[in-house]
Amino acid sequence: MSFALHRVSVHYPAGRAATAAALDDVTLTAAPGERIALIGPSGAGKTTLLSVLGTVLAPTVGSVELLGAAPWRLSARGLKQLRGRIGTAYQAPPIPPRQRAVTAVLAGRLGQWSALQALASLIYPRDIPGARAALARLNLDERLFDRCDRLSGGQLQRVGIARLLYQEAGLMLADEPVSALDPALARTTLEVLNADAQARGATLVVSLHAVDLALECFPRVVGVRAGRIAFDLPAADVSDDLLHALYAQEGGGLPRFADEADQVALRPAAPVVIGCC
Numbered sequence: 001m002s003f004a005l006h007r008v009s010v011h012y013p014a015g016r017a018a019t020a021a022a023l024d025d026v027t028l029t030a031a032p033g034e035r036i037a038l039i040g041p042s043g044a045g046k047t048t049l050l051s052v053l054g055t056v057l058a059p060t061v062g063s064v065e066l067l068g069a070a071p072w073r074l075s076a077r078g079l080k081q082l083r084g085r086i087g088t089a090y091q092a093p094p095i096p097p098r099q100r101a102v103t104a105v106l107a108g109r110l111g112q113w114s115a116l117q118a119l120a121s122l123i124y125p126r127d128i129p130g131a132r133a134a135l136a137r138l139n140l141d142e143r144l145f146d147r148c149d150r151l152s153g154g155q156l157q158r159v160g161i162a163r164l165l166y167q168e169a170g171l172m173l174a175d176e177p178v179s180a181l182d183p184a185l186a187r188t189t190l191e192v193l194n195a196d197a198q199a200r201g202a203t204l205v206v207s208l209h210a211v212d213l214a215l216e217c218f219p220r221v222v223g224v225r226a227g228r229i230a231f232d233l234p235a236a237d238v239s240d241d242l243l244h245a246l247y248a249q250e251g252g253g254l255p256r257f258a259d260e261a262d263q264v265a266l267r268p269a270a271p272v273v274i275g276c277c
């Protein structure tokens, strides 16, 4: 098993009532190599779920197993090692503004390097060809030595994804990783992530605002609503009715990347041609 969440609930310490748990009794498992899209309305709990999978958050209730380990029973050293095997790409990558793209990408392996190696790499990047290759997969290698505060939002997202690729984690997580990219680039980028996970047998879990990208690019789609799993299905089995129920509170429109004019027919009548993944 790549991960197993059993009856996991998360209550943020801000003093919310028990009925407003960010995650509410969630059970979810994935085998190695599975590629999963998380979809659901704003506030549904997608980021919270990814935070539990990334060991950023411990559940208030329930058990978590990640890559064969129970993270919250590990020693500090064991937890650090586990975190080195789990990678996350963020919508707004937490990269120091003055950091160069090469250093930001190499940071993907900080958890796998000794403190000395990590420190030395901050002074002189220790694997420039590796960073260049990761950026090249996203057509960004010409920005290798650029400072991150001189990149656009979309370029910065791709640096964050290059860092995830460079890490070669067994469990790859991404929270809205292509929100700043145009549709064509978003699809290509998701294709790269999927291909990487497939080639290495890694598990990939990606939250997406755009339902059409989720259905086109991922074999398994998990709908999250009000902190619960609304459905967990092969993409081909996700019906328009399920999607409209998932997004009912959003006024009926389904969030998608493709042209906004076509809000009604989310799914083509014929099977989706997966130009993506």
Ligand SMILES: Nc1ncnc2c1ncn2[C@@H]1O[C@H](COP(=O)(O)OP(=O)(O)OP(=O)(O)O)[C@@H](O)[C@H]1O
Pocket (backbone or CB within 6 Å): 012, 013, 014, 021, 022, 040, 041, 042, 043, 044, 045, 046, 047, 048, 049
């Ligand atoms: N740090 C926090 N403190 C208190 N409540 C929080 C915190 N982070 C999230 N929440 C609440 O937890 C619930 C789930 O939030 P979460 O960010 O996981 O949803 P999401 O599905 O990722 O939303 P979005 O698509 O808008 O990013 C929401 O009700 C949110 O208000």
